Amino acid sequence: MANPDVTTVVVVDDHPAIVSGIGVWCAAADPPVRLVDSGPTPLVAWTDPGLSADVVVFDLQLSAGVPAYAELRRLIDAGRQVIVYSMREDRDPILSCLELGAFAYLAKTEGPGHLVHAIHAAGRGLPYTPPSMARAMTTDTRPDRPRLTPREVDVLVNWFACESKEMVARKLNLSVRTVSSYIDRVRIRYANVGRPAPTKAALVARAIQDGLIGLDEL
Amino acid sequence: MAEPNGELVADKLLTGLHLAVLAITAAVLPVFALPLLAAYPGVYRSVAQEVVAFALLTGTGVVAGVRVVRRRPLGKARWVLVVAVFTASVLATTGIPATELMSEQEWSYGVIGWFVLLLMVDYGTTAPAVLLGVHTVMSFAQLVLVGQGHEVADLVVVTAVVLGLQLPVLAAAAALRTLAATVVAETDRAERVRTADAVAEQLHADRRERFADLAATTVPLLTDLTTGRADLSDERVRAAYAVAAARLRRLFAEHDEVEDPLLHELAACVDPAERNGVVVHLETCGAGPTPPLEVRRALTEPVLEVVTTAGSRARVTVLGTPESVTVSVVADARVAGEGTDSDHGITVTRLVDGDTVWLEATWRTRT
Numbered sequence: 001m002a003n004p005d006v007t008t009v010v011v012v013d014d015h016p017a018i019v020s021g022i023g024v025w026c027a028a029a030d031p032p033v034r035l036v037d038s039g040p041t042p043l044v045a046w047t048d049p050g051l052s053a054d055v056v057v058f059d060l061q062l063s064a065g066v067p068a069y070a071e072l073r074r075l076i077d078a079g080r081q082v083i084v085y086s087m088r089e090d091r092d093p094i095l096s097c098l099e100l101g102a103f104a105y106l107a108k109t110e111g112p113g114h115l116v117h118a119i120h121a122a123g124r125g126l127p128y129t130p131p132s133m134a135r136a137m138t139t140d141t142r143p144d145r146p147r148l149t150p151r152e153v154d155v156l157v158n159w160f161a162c163e164s165k166e167m168v169a170r171k172l173n174l175s176v177r178t179v180s181s182y183i184d185r186v187r188i189r190y191a192n193v194g195r196p197a198p199t200k201a202a203l204v205a206r207a208i209q210d211g212l213i214g215l216d217e218l
Numbered sequence: 219m220a221e222p223n224g225e226l227v228a229d230k231l232l233t234g235l236h237l238a239v240l241a242i243t244a245a246v247l248p249v250f251a252l253p254l255l256a257a258y259p260g261v262y263r264s265v266a267q268e269v270v271a272f273a274l275l276t277g278t279g280v281v282a283g284v285r286v287v288r289r290r291p292l293g294k295a296r297w298v299l300v301v302a303v304f305t306a307s308v309l310a311t312t313g314i315p316a317t318e319l320m321s322e323q324e325w326s327y328g329v330i331g332w333f334v335l336l337l338m339v340d341y342g343t344t345a346p347a348v349l350l351g352v353h354t355v356m357s358f359a360q361l362v363l364v365g366q367g368h369e370v371a372d373l374v375v376v377t378a379v380v381l382g383l384q385l386p387v388l389a390a391a392a393a394l395r396t397l398a399a400t401v402v403a404e405t406d407r408a409e410r411v412r413t414a415d416a417v418a419e420q421l422h423a424d425r426r427e428r429f430a431d432l433a434a435t436t437v438p439l440l441t442d443l444t445t446g447r448a449d450l451s452d453e454r455v456r457a458a459y460a461v462a463a464a465r466l467r468r469l470f471a472e473h474d475e476v477e478d479p480l481l482h483e484l485a486a487c488v489d490p491a492e493r494n495g496v497v498v499h500l501e502t503c504g505a506g507p508t509p510p511l512e513v514r515r516a517l518t519e520p521v522l523e524v525v526t527t528a529g530s531r532a533r534v535t536v537l538g539t540p541e542s543v544t545v546s547v548v549a550d551a552r553v554a555g556e557g558t559d560s561d562h563g564i565t566v567t568r569l570v571d572g573d574t575v576w577l578e579a580t581w582r583t584r585t
Contacts, residue, residue: 161546
């Protein structure tokens with residue numbers, strides 16, 4: 001029954017319209033993405049069929065006003081690939097989720113392109129940095145943050161502004177591949193700091209394996 | 219011409235009066251009192267008392283005189299000196315036999331009042347008047363108590379002469395103070411009027427300037443609209459109206475007091491597009507300096523043109539660094555072509571990819 005080419009997703013969100021919207025985007029995705037279950041509490045991700053889903057799309061603001069960091073952490077510690085999908089797009093919740101080991105953080109204002117991309121990347125264990133996450137990284141002021149080079153900041157800020165790697169590449173006279181590698185290397189460095197989590201370790205290991213980043217750069 | 223400061227004028231007038239009182243006092247003691255005291259020392263019951271009284275008054279005159287000339291307030295010394303003056307009065311009038319109290323040899327009566335004025339003229343009107351009264355009443359009481367009641371009429375005459383000279387000084391001081399208060403109030407009023415005039419002039423100039431801007435851009439559009447010359451079926455004509463509407467909204471927003479004027483004015487620029495159904499994302503990344511109004515206009519202008527002609531979506535971002543501010547817009551719109559140009563310290567770059575336009579306007583604090 002399981003098709004290795006299909007990425008399976010479980011959605012934890014208490015807004016039916018959001019769930020339906022994600023369902024439509026998944027159905028139209030290429031390569032295909034299958035929404036296996038959804039529900040208003042993380043329970044759907046802990047019970048079949050959600051338990052075996054490749055990716056968890058997780059609404060951080062489940063109960064009114066309180067970010068569900070504890071539930072997020074339990075999912076991450078169980079080795080799940082979690083994409084946080086939230087109304088909030090300010091810096092601090094994004095950085096907190098990355099610190100916990102979330103695969104990616106998407107603001108709900110960011111369109112289907114980014115969510116489907118993130119789901120595909122999560123299914124393959126490859127890094128993906130949506131624009132709001134790029135902004136959070138470039139404006140990070142915490143003392144233990146990974147240090148970014150001016151070029152990396154430049155690429156991330158342009159990516160945030162334009163949302164098109166092709167146009168950023170043209171503007172900065174780089175190849176699209178180089179732009180992607182700048183963004184991904186920053187993401188890997190973020191996975192390599194702070195609280196250890198299996199998802200973070202997997203991301204770093206995969207990046208080293210793929211030659212995206214050298215051990216000495218970490 | 220600058221108006222004279224009211225308080226300064228009042229201060230000068232009162233100081234002048236004070237100096238005049240000092241001059242009179244300084245003259246009265248050696249010119250009037252000293253010859254009387256020195257003429258017939260044998261008359262006195264105690265020459266020593268008279269000399270001490272004279273010395274006390276001289277000392278008082280010197281201390282007070284120095285302060286007046288140096289424009290220093292007397293402060294607490296004032297009351298010590300007042301006590302010294304009254305002590306001198308008591309010493310002088312008890313150092314002479316009762317029968318001689320109304321003779322020329324009682325030199326102090328006409329002098330004490332001037333010292334009271336010297337010490338008190340800057341203190342108000344009531345206090346010196348009361349002290350002069352106390353001195354006069356004491357003198358009458360003394361005359362009666364020592365059994366010279368029959369000479370009261372003479373003392374009335376002398377008192378009339380003495381106070382006739384001294385009270386006008388007090389009256390003049392009071393009049394000066396009233397005048398000074400009026401001048402201060404009047405200067406303040408004139409100052410307020412001038413400030414209001416200046417503000418009104420500035421506002422008027424601002425409005426004229428804004429109208430001059432609008433006369434070249436908005437007024438012709440409105441004229442075409444009223445005469446029916448505008449072809450509203452032409453997309454470019456409609457775009458011109460949309461851009462003018464966005465500029466007007468920005469103009470209104472420029473006069474709001476807000477924390478981030480650039481973001482506020484950008485929000486005003488994109489408002490007409492949003493009303494036309496374009497989905498606009500307006501976001502910021504990083505904090506930069508606040509550019510001056512002219513720079514903000516130059517930064518928002520190209521963005522305004524792109525957003526207003528956007529078909530369905532626009533992403534507007536403000537990117538700040540410590541030394542630069544960039545306004546970026548990505549939209550499905552049309553621009554003349556790709557390229558980079560710099561004007562007035564603003565660098566504008568345009569990139570086109572299919573139906574997507576990416577325009578950036580950057581201002582650097584240092585070039």
